[in-house]
Amino acid sequence: MASTLHSFASPADLAGSLADKVASTLSAAIAARGTASIAVSGGSTPKAFFQALSTRDIAWDKVTITLVDERFVPADNPRSNHLLVDANLLQNKAKAARFLPLYQEAASVEEAASLATEKTRAISSPFDIVILGMGGDGHTASFFPGGSNLAKALDASTPRGIITMEAEGAGEPRLTFTFSSLQDAALLVLHIEGEGKKDVLAKAEGNGDEAEMPIRAVLRRATSPVEIYWAP
Ligand SMILES: O=C(O)[C@H](O)[C@@H](O)[C@H](O)[C@H](O)COP(=O)(O)O
Numbered sequence: 001m002a003s004t005l006h007s008f009a010s011p012a013d014l015a016g017s018l019a020d021k022v023a024s025t026l027s028a029a030i031a032a033r034g035t036a037s038i039a040v041s042g043g044s045t046p047k048a049f050f051q052a053l054s055t056r057d058i059a060w061d062k063v064t065i066t067l068v069d070e071r072f073v074p075a076d077n078p079r080s081n082h083l084l085v086d087a088n089l090l091q092n093k094a095k096a097a098r099f100l101p102l103y104q105e106a107a108s109v110e111e112a113a114s115l116a117t118e119k120t121r122a123i124s125s126p127f128d129i130v131i132l133g134m135g136g137d138g139h140t141a142s143f144f145p146g147g148s149n150l151a152k153a154l155d156a157s158t159p160r161g162i163i164t165m166e167a168e169g170a171g172e173p174r175l176t177f178t179f180s181s182l183q184d185a186a187l188l189v190l191h192i193e194g195e196g197k198k199d200v201l202a203k204a205e206g207n208g209d210e211a212e213m214p215i216r217a218v219l220r221r222a223t224s225p226v227e228i229y230w231a232p
Pocket of ligand 1: 042044045046068069070081132133134135136139140141142
């Protein structure tokens with residue numbers, strides 16, 4: 001599917017513009033259906049965007065927020081994406097939103113993935129909005145090169161839901177929505193910042209296997225257009 005590059009002069013300009021776009025998309029979904037859903041990524045890039053979005057005046061009580069992926073750590077762990085979202089997005093007006101975590105108290109990450117799949121079934125498919133990030137190795141969500149479940153994660157026929165992922169670059173075991181869960185969002189955004197990530201994107205847009213740079217699965221096979229938001 002096609003992608004569109006939206007370039008901004010600064011991360012602050014990007015954060016404000018993406019917050020406006022997301023807020024208007026959520027409001028349109030609420031007007032059409034009475035509810036709206038968004039899955040966001042963790043990492044360091046989205047913090048300013050989360051903070052800007054948290055101030056937007058929409059019917060947040062009609063919005064369900066979840067994560068694209070999560071480290072298998074509880075929400076009080078500094079590595080937790082839940083903690084990042086709680087501290088930066090579930091603030092201000094967005095405090096009224098419902099948040100569905102991926103991390104579950106369970107004896108294993110596999111059991112946690114099954115529980116998370118069950119609990120997130122409450123969110124109607126497809127997502128209204130998915131915000132993806134990208135690592136320097138071309139991973140997105142927890143689709144890491146060399147990942148333990150990478151083929152299953154990227155297979156379009158894998159049922160929607162959350163699966164586990166372990167990989168050298170991932171740190172803790174991960175919980176991640178599958179490609180099939182994310183690729184048909186009404187608004188599919190890839191949010192990256194810095195010259196380095198732009199170079200990684202250029203390489204990903206070239207030839208090569210999806211397994212080498214899993215972001216390629218999104219750029220090549222997502223049924224939704226990919227809206228790339230970039231700032232230096
Ligand atoms: O759990 C995570 O880390 C994210 O979901 C992951 O996919 C992230 O988007 C990229 O690793 C980019 O991270 P940065 O924004 O920190 O570069």
